[in-house]
Amino acid sequence: MAVNGRMTAWTTMQTEVAPPPVPEPNIEIKLDARKVNFFYGDFQALHDASLSVQARKITALIGPSGCGKTTFLRMFNRMYDLVPGTRATGEVLIDGHNVLSPETDVINLRRQVGMLFQRANPFPKSIFDNVAYGPHMLGWSKQRINEVVEESLKDTGLWNEVKDRLRRSALNLSGGQQQRLCLARALAVKPEVVLMDEPASALDPIATLRIEELMQELKERYTIVIVTHNMQQAARASDFTAFMLMNQKRAGEVIEFGPTDDIFNRPKDSRTEDYITGRFG
Amino acid sequence: MVPTPLVAASHQRPLVSGDRVFSVIAYGAAALIMLIAVIFIIALFIPALPAITKFGLGFFTSRTWDPVRNQFGALTAIYGTLVTSAIALLIAFPIGLGAALFLAEDARLSLVRGPLSFLIELLAGIPSVVIGLWAFFILTPLMRDKVDPFLQHTVGFLALFKGTPTGYGFLTAGLVLAIMVLPIMIALSRDVIRAVPRELREASLALGATNAETIWSVILPYARVGITGAVLLSLGRALGETIAVTMVIGNTMQISASLFASGYTLPSVIANEFTEATGNVYLGSLFYLGVVLVLITIVVNVLARLLIWRFSGSARASA
Ligand SMILES: Nc1ncnc2c1ncn2[C@@H]1O[C@H](COP(=O)(O)OP(=O)(O)OP(=O)(O)O)[C@@H](O)[C@H]1O
Ligand SMILES: [Mg+2]
Numbered sequence: 329m330a331v332n333g334r335m336t337a338w339t340t341m342q343t344e345v346a347p348p349p350v351p352e353p354n355i356e357i358k359l360d361a362r363k364v365n366f367f368y369g370d371f372q373a374l375h376d377a378s379l380s381v382q383a384r385k386i387t388a389l390i391g392p393s394g395c396g397k398t399t400f401l402r403m404f405n406r407m408y409d410l411v412p413g414t415r416a417t418g419e420v421l422i423d424g425h426n427v428l429s430p431e432t433d434v435i436n437l438r439r440q441v442g443m444l445f446q447r448a449n450p451f452p453k454s455i456f457d458n459v460a461y462g463p464h465m466l467g468w469s470k471q472r473i474n475e476v477v478e479e480s481l482k483d484t485g486l487w488n489e490v491k492d493r494l495r496r497s498a499l500n501l502s503g504g505q506q507q508r509l510c511l512a513r514a515l516a517v518k519p520e521v522v523l524m525d526e527p528a529s530a531l532d533p534i535a536t537l538r539i540e541e542l543m544q545e546l547k548e549r550y551t552i553v554i555v556t557h558n559m560q561q562a563a564r565a566s567d568f569t570a571f572m573l574m575n576q577k578r579a580g581e582v583i584e585f586g587p588t589d590d591i592f593n594r595p596k597d598s599r600t601e602d603y604i605t606g607r608f609g
Numbered sequence: 610m611v612p613t614p615l616v617a618a619s620h621q622r623p624l625v626s627g628d629r630v631f632s633v634i635a636y637g638a639a640a641l642i643m644l645i646a647v648i649f650i651i652a653l654f655i656p657a658l659p660a661i662t663k664f665g666l667g668f669f670t671s672r673t674w675d676p677v678r679n680q681f682g683a684l685t686a687i688y689g690t691l692v693t694s695a696i697a698l699l700i701a702f703p704i705g706l707g708a709a710l711f712l713a714e715d716a717r718l719s720l721v722r723g724p725l726s727f728l729i730e731l732l733a734g735i736p737s738v739v740i741g742l743w744a745f746f747i748l749t750p751l752m753r754d755k756v757d758p759f760l761q762h763t764v765g766f767l768a769l770f771k772g773t774p775t776g777y778g779f780l781t782a783g784l785v786l787a788i789m790v791l792p793i794m795i796a797l798s799r800d801v802i803r804a805v806p807r808e809l810r811e812a813s814l815a816l817g818a819t820n821a822e823t824i825w826s827v828i829l830p831y832a833r834v835g836i837t838g839a840v841l842l843s844l845g846r847a848l849g850e851t852i853a854v855t856m857v858i859g860n861t862m863q864i865s866a867s868l869f870a871s872g873y874t875l876p877s878v879i880a881n882e883f884t885e886a887t888g889n890v891y892l893g894s895l896f897y898l899g900v901v902l903v904l905i906t907i908v909v910n911v912l913a914r915l916l917i918w919r920f921s922g923s924a925r926a927s928a
Contacts, residue, residue: 405815407811407814407815410810410811410814412717412719413719435817435818435819436817437817438814438815438816438817439816439817442815442816443815445808445811445812445815447808449806449808449809449811449812450812451809451812451813451827452809452830452831453830461813461816461818461826462816462817462818465816465817465818465822465826510812513812513816514815514816517816517817
């Protein structure tokens with residue numbers, strides 16, 4: 329179950345030791361990273377990073393290039409397993425279970441925590457087969473797969489655009505459509521969390537806005553964590569924002585985390601202020 | 610700035626004519642190579658002409674190989690070539706693909722990947738006569754005493770495994786060919802599999818697919834064209850391989866359903882008989898076999914190259 333009764337997410341950094349003064353039972357923490365350290369071989373990419381992601385909210389990770397945003401995000405679904413020689417300490421809790429533990433069923437975890445990548449990466453298969461890929465693996469019935477494909481394509485606003493050419497190759501779609509198809513593909517296995525790593529960085533402004541609109545629609549049902557370089561996008565589209573920065577040893581740290589409004593309008597840390605006002609570096 | 614265009618102009622002229630010289634040399638070299646190829650094929654055709662005019666296309670359907678009566682046909686040798694190559698691919702394809710997947714995909718191998726690849730290249734470089742020597746003295750007795758009797762006990766009811774095993778014949782030759790094409794098969798398939806864009810692999814794994822599911826549903830379909838190319842290139846090698854096959858196939862002009870039987874292949878007929886071929890028709894028939902072999906291997910190799918090119922092109926385009 330989710331960790332209920334914790335103080336709102338953005339205060340956890342300061343109150344990690346102290347108990348929260350007022351329990352707020354209606355706040356559900358879906359994903360809770362606690363003092364996470366991450367190593368690529370000898371290089372430490374994250375240092376004591378903590379982040380409490382609220383369920384059915386959009387949490388944005390911002391910060392300069394190389395500060396470990398992608399690394400942090402990929403810890404949540406254990407994609408770092410693909411890179412040999414990596415090591416993680418600390419805890420990332422989902423429903424009370426530590427994702428980083430060696431006992432974690434990675435396959436199940438990744439069904440629960442979906443991912444959207446920086447570049448749209450549809451399979452060189454038909455539109456239908458792309459979305460049906462996950463359900464097919466899960467062994468769902470044909471009828472259920474058909475339903476879920478339609479549902480996911482509707483959820484991503486693609487259905488009307490592609491319903492007459494479901495059997496055609498997904499590679500003929502535009503970049504924005506491809507990215508929405510990838511989102512539909514991720515949603516088809518019914519995840520609870522969707523991780524997005526700069527999902528709009530390769531898209532034009534209109535396609536970008538379309539993705540942001542979708543995020544707003546989807547957050548009623550999904551918990552979304554998005555990495556973005558685009559500060560306007562974080563300010564526009566997210567409920568919470570975490571600002572990350574490298575320390576002297578180039579390890580990424582979470583400098584400040586709170587409601588997006590506070591981070592952008594009333595940052596507590598001067599480094600956050602420097603970054604969001606563009607005075608950084 | 611005034612001097613800039615002057616400098617640029619003075620540099621430009623020699624560059625342009627240098628380009629021209631280079632392209633003339635490049636086109637000249639390409640034309641020369643094509644010319645050599647054409648001359649070679651013609652040079653092969655001319656001595657084959659006596660046989661071509663005498664036997665025509667019937668050469669391909671005739672099983673006769675009778676130097677005494679001066680009657681020749683290629684069917685027996687074509688049969689041997691096809692059967693041994695087929696056996697080679699049947700063995701080398703699954704093993705080679707499995708090894709290639711293992712080499713390309715298994716993250717635990719990252720440290721030994723280099724040495725393993727080097728080993729495979731090393732295997733590919735072993736002269737075929739050495740493999741033939743090994744096969745003749747070690748593999749043949751092993752086949753006769755162990756493998757063939759075992760096959761006869763288990764699947765001996767099939768016509769393929771009837772007859773007395775001598776250790777020589779189609780099966781042993783096919784096995785030797787399999788060993789010889791395995792390094793090519795592994796190295797090429799490994800490269801093809803590694804060229805599959807990482808994003809696709811990640812997309813599949815991020816959806817909760819297992820490694821096996823990812824390989825089966827994403828990597829192999831994507832790499833199919835390239836892997837087909839690798840198989841064809843291996844086939845090209847198997848079809849033309851001469852000496853190692855000649856040492857173990859038994860060199861008997863016969864077509865037999867049994868894989869334990871001795872046979873002949875196109876290259877081994879040529880290798881064995883060119884010194885004793887007397888008369889225009891006999892020698893011509895050997896050249897005719899050569900023409901057939903060259904045509905088959907050219908077609909197979911060109912096809913293989915085209916497939917591999919097409920694959921690496923499409924891999925790059927969507928990478
Ligand atoms: N596979 C890897 N092996 C070694 N070091 C890596 C690897 N991936 C990332 N790093 C290092 O870890 C640090 C954090 O990288 P990461 O990709 O998480 O940053 P990021 O914040 O996502 O940057 P960007 O905004 O440019 O995407 C960087 O110093 C990077 O060089
Ligand atoms: Mg990144």
